[in-house]
Amino acid sequence: MFKDLMARFGKGAAKVDLVLNRNQFQLGDVAEGKLVIQGGTVEQKINKIDVRLMVVIRHDETEYVHAVTSIPFYESFIIHPGEYKEFPFQYQLPYDLLISGNYVTYFFNTKLDIAGGVDQKDRDYIEILCPHSLQQVLDALSQLGFREKHDSRKFNGHVQEFALFPTDFLQGKAEELEFVVAMQHDGVRLLLELDLYSFGHEKELKREVFIPNHLLDSEAELVSELKGILEEMVDYAHTGYHHESHYGHSHHGHGYHSSGMAGAVGGFAAGVIGAMVVNEMLDNDDNDDDDGGLEDFFEDDD
Incomplete structure (x- = not known):
């Protein structure tokens, strides 16, 4: 009993x-x-x-x-x-x-x-864990001296953002590199945002690039390609001249909107946690002073 x-x-x-x-x-x-x-x-x-x-x-x-x-x-x-x-x-x-x-x-x-x-x-x-192709990108950026920040992999209400800082390449020129990634069967698509130091002020450059599978499978080539892309972004900030890379296509400034990122990592999360929670998260962001970072990419996606 x-x-x-x-x-x-x-x-x-x-x-x-x-x-x-x-x-x-x-x-x-x-x-x-x-x-x-x-x-x-x-x-x-x-x-x-x-x-x-x-x-x-x-x-x-x-x-x-x-x-x-x-x-x-x-x-x-x-x-x-x-x-x-x-x-x-x-x-x-x-x-x-x-x-x-x-x-x-x-x-x-x-x-x-x-x-x-x-x-x-x-x-x-x-x-x-990161999908293999995304991990290859992170490993290549690590070879260039980029390290993930503590707040990397945050969910911004729409997608997941990766944030890194330079410790070697671009150190002193760039403060932060952020990106959103979409996994595709033939490669990965990245929306890059590079925050540069410019006369005491931050300058943001945004660019969409596609990296095919054959590049992902070659670490040396991938490192070289990413280095070239980032160097071009820095050169553009200083000279206004853009040299088109073989794989990437550039869109500079805040006005660019992407419609090709439907497969972005974390895109399912908006449905997973519910519209009410997402709205609450975004309402809280309205009280912040920042500009929303990579969320600018996703205006007009519908």
């Missing part, structure tokens, strides 16, 4: 544990593992098990927590004292989630629905 009463309040109740085969994933990977149920001190009825993939997005000083998806196991069963049960678990991750970073985290939240008792929970954090 006493054990039954305590189990109703969670003491001595059955426990649930999601055991994943790994915790780092590429977009589109299948998360696999097992759901382990360990019986408590009394017999209990399990109504169902519910697993949710949760995303936590930090924006300014606020955290937005939202379910990406729910994976319910509706099977009802009795778990006896000390009994061990396990069920296979499998879930394919979406292809257009945000990449994990200081401002974006993910975890599976598992809930054991116990009839007449306190539900038991388990939390397992996972990491969404």
Whole structure:
């Protein structure tokens, strides 16, 4: 009797544990593992098990927590004292989630629905890694001396922004390099924004470039191409003369709007966290003094 009463309040109740085969994933990977149920001190009825993939997005000083998806196991069963049960678990991750970073985290939240008792929970954090082609771009920029900033990979309400600072190449000339990336079957498309020092003031240059797969597969060529693109942007700022690279096409100044970034990394997030949350995030931005950064690229996208 006493054990039954305590189990109703969670003491001595059955426990649930999601055991994943790994915790780092590429977009589109299948998360696999097992759901382990360990019986408590009394017999209990399990109504169902519910697993949710949760995303936590930090924006300014606020955290937005939202379910990406729910994976319910509706099977009802009795778990006896000390009994061990396990069920296979499998879930394919979406292809257009945000990449994990200081401002974006993910975890599976598992809930054991116990009839007449306190539900038991388990939390397992996972990491969404950069797609291979995006990682190749980051590695090439690293070869040039660029390092990701603490606030890189922020979600701006529309897409995810990557922010880097120079430690070698362009140090003293540029303060920051930001970009948004869209993954395409034949390469990657980048929207670059380079913040330059200009007579004590910042000058922003924006450019859209496409990098084909064969360049991505050659680190030396990719490093050379990115270096050339950034050098051209700096030269343009000082001379106004633009030399067209073989792969990129330039659009300078604040007035450029892109319509080709529908596949931008993180584009799914606006739907994932809900329009109300996005609006709240953007409303908060209206009170800021900054100009929204790369959001300028996305005006008139509809």
